[in-house]
Amino acid sequence: MDNDENRNIKTGAGWLFKMAWRDGKASRKKLVLFIASIVLGIAAVVSIQSFSENLKNNISLQSKSLMGADYIIDSDKPINERVTSIIDSLGGEDAKSVGFASMAAFPKNGSTKLVQVKGITEGFPFYGKIETEPINAASEYQGKGGALVDATLMLQLDIQPGDSIKIGNIQLPVIGALKASPGSSGIFSSIAPPVIIPHSFIDKTGLVQTGSRINYDYYFVAPPEMDLELLDKNLDPILDAENADLDTHLSTSERLGRRFQNFGKFLNLVAFIALLLGCIGIASAINIYIKEKLSAIAILKCLGATRKQTFYIYLIQISFIGLIGGLLGTMAGLLLQELFPIIIKDLLPVDIEIVFISQVIIMGIILGVVMSILFASYPLISTLYISPLQALRVQLKTSLRSKNAGLFVLTAIFIFIYLFAFWLLRNWQYSLVFVAGTLVTFMIIAGIANLFMRAIKKYFPASWGFVSRQSLLNLFRPQNQTLILILVIGIATFLLSTLYFTKDLLLAQASIDDQGNNPNLILLDVQSQQTDSVALSISNNDLKVLEDIPIVTMRVNSIKGVPVNEIRKDTTSEINTWVLNHEFRTTYRDSIISSEIIEEGVWTSQTDGNGIIPISVSSNFAEDAQVEIGDIINFNVQGVLLETKIGSIRAVDWSRMQLNFSIVFPAGILEDAPQFRVLTTRTPNEASSAQLQRELVKEFPNISVLDLRQVLSVIENVLSRISWLINFMAFFSLITGIIVLLGAVRTSKYQRARESVLLRTLGARSDQIIRILAMEYFYLGILGSTSGILLSLISSQLLALFVFETSFIPSFIPFLVILPGVTILVMLIGISNSLSVIKSPPLEVLRKELN
Template structure:
């Protein structure tokens, strides 16, 4: 009976099935890709690092650290720093990461170059490997030269890839590889320059890296060095991409929920139309269980087939993820297919379709044979306790599935509550809209407009489910654009001279006057000239930093005790700072304690106003007292500091400068950079315009992925809409034929339907955009702490686009309605 009835309703049941296929496809594709990603990270963990383990330090190794490093006999080593380089061929300059390598690094994986022989020859020939994108940008080829500091090297090849690098990580400072032996000759390794020393090691397969790390790493940390193994690095990388997978899984889960809600709504109408047939079956002796199983088997079959088709579609879709995420991955992902996600897809299809269709299915259980004579809206209602039990089962499933995806009960509960709130808001708005139409019905409107509004709350309408489906998909996409604008708010470079858009780093004290003179000679302003003094903490609250490092009961983080702080002195706070406690001290007072201001992030380590801190300022001990606490906005692209000294405290200390200026256009910026790099090869220049462009490009790539996931929700909503149109098709034919019998013309019927779907599309997309607006406003104020200026794209593009799409789908079914003969319907009624 289930099979026969399904054959008669195959088109409608196929649309039920389509509602969950996309959601299952999204979940399966992401699960498969996540599994492939984890497997690839494990298989390629050595190739990702290029070695079995590394030791790195952001300063020249201490005597004890160097002893440990030498005793382990490194197989390769590297010095790297960020600096400006120049291309003599065309005078171009660029901020790059210079990597000086010595030894046969990498031991695993390869340095991919063009020509391939350059990777093996650059150390012997004394040449450079230059990032391939950079070579295209500046139109240089192998055989041209590159100027790094005081030396000029031949370019031996273009660098396409090196272990551990990604397209995103190399965007701001593309890599340049050169021989380690030539690094000193560049003249760029000097006081104040930010450099990193790395030592690479290769071990036997049987070597116990985990036990080795537990012994050596603590010893190195005391010397401000760090040991990383290929296993610990791959674990961190795995956790990072695991979070991406969790986000994508949640987005796919939302699409699946939309499909299930579409099934619940469609099955509700489908079963309602079958109640009279069920009553007849019961009159003929069918039991409750038989009538219930007829439709349960149909829905279960839909779930199994839909889950299987969704799983197969998901296998195909997962091939897209390596392409979508290639810029974020430091390796290429080898795709393979495992059985677990496919079985999960089939199980989800079966379980969720039955679970969400259970409430309307239970109506078949309570149909009375008497209802063969009359079937009304309130007939065959399931008991209240049964309804509560089913709803509780749905909520428990939502929590358990979220917990399985996230691995954290609190996050799972938060996601479930956020999802319920979103659904509740969209449902509430739809119900209020319907109630508002009923209460304030526009009686003076034309016939077609009034009839279209009446259709929104006619029997078997699906206004609520369509508003939820369309609204949630629209909300996902709109939130992307709104939050993207928040993130890009700081990338707006003002045209006034008070806003710096070029930052010049590592200017030595004897170069300051000349650099400032060169800037002014170009007709540009010197916006800031900030002194930088490097120092370490020697003593806090009377306790030596060395003693605190050994104290396992201390509340203070190790980085404070180990860090080489870059501090400054000035007489006033800047825009990114706000005084929280204490009094700001602008100048030192003779024979009085030096009062420093600390950033608020140090308070959690127990440092407070009145505490004494002794700094080691390059060999000279300086005693200070904390006088104030500042709230610092570290996200702003300008120099910010943990410690700020008053004027008169550090002027005599060895220091260098950070100078900022404002260039009105790219031509003047390029001219300034070219001249400064030619005269002062040690300085590094950051053009904030380029940084902002890179930030926007990264956000565009992220938006691609989010848009891709929102696509599932939108398409699911459209399928639910198609299902709703098909479900109410015969009722609409009857209504339209009766209208035509009463004298209505085809144009009027077409207008009624067009207006109805216009209202539905407008309501769903508008509510989704408004919900996104509210959530983005909360993000701006509570998370990003930024003023909110919403994008107009959702209002100008998404709102009309989705509305037109909804209208097109709704009107696609009208042709059969208009072509139906009134006489045929009247005969059927007779």
């Protein structure tokens, strides 16, 4: 075998892998930052994506159990002949129920509670089960003519099986504690706990009255050959026209998935930010690693290795490390997702069974390799241009990278970021804007760094002392790291601040302001003839009626002259279907309230009823109904048609804990229409609230009382769980950001070592060098973090406007915590990184650098 053949064997793929393995094994401690950046980024992505897929799959698998049937037909009023004939054509319902909110009294201890009553016929549910304690209560309550009462409510009020519950005009024995049932909502059940009774007792309660919101549900078991999607497509528009609705277990699954849309968007944003920070950490860590390998690469070239061979050695090494990081990150993410169901258990519509999803696992591993290769490629390009002379004479500055190669890598990086954003957001426009925003942010922070250095040069304070002058000189000295450090610090702070601001605006969507003058007790379904008597009961308890609000129910009959039935059939119509199908609860008054602002038009306080009636609509109604000032809308007010026109459009703050309305009529029109009232008052404490509720339930069993203290308690509990999860996930981004800062500061270690040696040789003391470094890193930290936070204010405003569709009120926390925290962290990392150099003798440092 000749020498050429021997050489080819030695320098083939096997030789490259051996060299990559030997070099990597010797440098494993130096690659900790690299692997940590990959692991944390991949862990965040895998945990969120795996949990989201598990949630979606569990909802899909349990959708029949959630509904209790294959499909239901429901209405909020007794069904008409047309709907009855449709039900008959389907073979008749297999079960039915009537549900409504009502006050319930417990004679044992005189306590009262707003509950969700549901009267069900025998045989339901057909899928899933009613879980009770004792177990046989679910099968015995129909025959015994008793009630199943929410288990938590029974525990709170010390109610035992055998005690009684009074609902309206009837009193029933409590057969057992209700633990779970199809169709119940976890959050709403905390406000109005469910109570199940036999369907035959509903009429006897006497609570089905005018103005009461009653739900009529008809349950069906579909034959195996029935196409539920086709049934929904063909039958739902017909039922909509008859004020009824069709829900299949498939549509229920989709609707439940949409409930978590904003929460999912935020978690995806967390994953994206963690991944971006991880990518920055990869680039920073590899930049340090390659700088430490300059002499080794030069020696390889002196021994005959080609440029491509040295490049491939480190490319193989980085790919293998990316594979390890991807595996570790994927395993960490799979373990992390196990905590999600524990943290937000009460928010989930189903019991989550966590399984490992192969697609997510493969995605995590591949993502680790792709991230490593892609974001390490730019630093790796420099290995192609290292001169063999560096084996003999260390050069700080290597040859310039190929502009074409660098441009190609940067283009590939932004394509990767775009594709990943699209995969998470499922919207090419949002993804494009996000990537463009990231690029603009890089450019702005880089511009700020350049302007800062030019300003220092131009307005250099020559009169300052030695330490102050030297710290500023370091910022624009030859081969300075000012640009890269400010860029990395700024981007990391920008992403973390955006994460914090986004968390705030997401939680603010559900927050409630419990102001001292606002009512905290709302009396619903008060009949007009009961108003004076109810008001007297309130005053007898030394309380005041704060609001007496009339409610008139109506439906939209036509919009701009087009009947709603024709609009439903028009596939090109952009009018939201809820406007066409919803039974609106409207009111009339002569003034706007504190939660409203007139955006367009003129408010009309009163009218005599002659001509077209001017009304005020909320901005979201105007948008969904595709109407503007002057447009005509006809309403069906319980059989009477009213012609109205849009006189004003109001911006309504729906988050305020008070009654708000999409449609408001002026005084003088609806006073004689069939209506009921809503009265509000404010009780000073829970005892007085309970006392009033007991009296009202005893005298007026049809009235439902909503205690906002309980609502606030439920929402605060929900928000605390969401906030805990968000902060927990944000912690990953924070740790990744710290790793990025470590890498960025370590990048300048070599230059700092040489400067320290020169300064000490010239007579500078160690404490002076430390102060120079502290001030330099202070400038870098304060400038980078300030730039990042200010830019995050802009990005958060855009996210609030276009993604979360809510208002944005910035918090001062990033300025009070993140800004000083990042600055101090940069200073500590910078100083600690240089302490070993400062404490060592100059000759020892020079020998280490030469070696």
